Amino acid sequence: MLLVFIKYKSVPSIESFSYDTSDSDQRLKSVSVDSATGKIPLPEAELVVSAGRGLKGPENWGMIEELADLLGAATACSKPVSDIGWRSHSEHVGQTGIAINPQLYIAVGISGAIQHLAGVNASKNIVVINTDPEAPFFKAADYGIVGDAFEVVPKLIEAIKIHKSNN
Ligand SMILES: Cc1cc2nc3c(=O)[nH]c(=O)nc-3n(C[C@H](O)[C@H](O)[C@H](O)COP(=O)(O)OP(=O)(O)OC[C@H]3O[C@@H](n4cnc5c(N)ncnc54)[C@H](O)[C@@H]3O)c2cc1C
Structure with missing residues (x-):
């Protein structure tokens, strides 16, 4: 089971990160992989x-893909992002999109509108990264970072890479 511990701070910083694969209580679930997309x-x-x-444009999704690949995670997006064609509609989560209930949902640059939360609030752990401390998503978050995604996500990627190389 993957555990992410990020302390809520006014400046972006990763306080600690743990990737615990030894937890005997973890629930393993096999998932399929799309053979066309991998x-x-x-x-x-x-x-x-x-x-x-908050990601500003489709050209900035590289770091989201990289973070997802490192974690073995799927990628998702808010409705406006798919409406304006930055990402496929198959990634749109929420009231009018896919409803999900993962163990961990990391939301980057998403405000947390009620229609978005409707599709993701069954997630077991929600981590929110947003520049606006008043973003509604923080009220639904288990862990939050008030910070710029373009600083925080690369730091998170770096921390995961270091952890993986040491384990
Ligand atoms: C009938 C109806 C159904 C809808 N269904 C859905 C649905 O299914 N799913 C859905 O998602 N929405 C849905 N919506 C739209 C919803 O109301 C919101 O408008 C939408 O979720 C907002 O998307 P967003 O958070 O990506 O964008 P925004 O509201 O523009 O928020 C962007 C966020 O990014 C933050 N930000 C900006 N720059 C950075 C940065 N550099 N780093 C970090 N954070 C940053 C901002 O502080 C802000 O909180 C629906 C609306 C209606 C009326």
């Missing part, structure tokens, strides 16, 4: 990395 289908993903309009 990706885990969103509805059955245990880990999901999702991003919204």
Whole structure:
């Protein structure tokens, strides 16, 4: 089971990160991988990395893909992101999109509108990364970072890579 511990701070910083594969209580679930894309289908993903309009443009999804690949996670997005064609509609989660219930949902640059939360609030752990401390998503978050995605996500990627190389 993957555990992410990020302390809620006013400046972006990763306080600690743990990837515990020895937990005897962990629940293992096999998931299929789409043979065409090599990706885990969103509805059955245990880990999901999702991003919204805070990412500014489709050219910035590389870091979201990289984080998801490192974690073995599926990618998702908010409705406006798919409406404007930054990402496929197959990634749109929420009231009018796919409803998901992963063990971990990481939301990057997503405000947390009620219609978005309707599709993701069954997630066991929600981690929110947003520049706005008043973003509604923080009220639904288990862990939050008030910070710029373009600083926080690369730090998270770096921390995971270091952890993986040491284990
Ligand atoms: C009938 C109806 C159904 C809908 N169904 C859905 C649905 O199914 N799913 C859905 O998602 N929405 C749905 N919506 C739309 C919903 O109301 C919101 O408009 C939408 O979820 C907002 O998307 P967003 O959070 O990506 O964008 P925004 O509301 O624009 O929020 C962007 C967020 O990014 C943050 N940000 C900006 N820059 C950065 C940065 N550099 N780093 C980190 N954070 C940053 C901002 O502080 C902000 O909180 C529906 C709306 C209606 C009316």
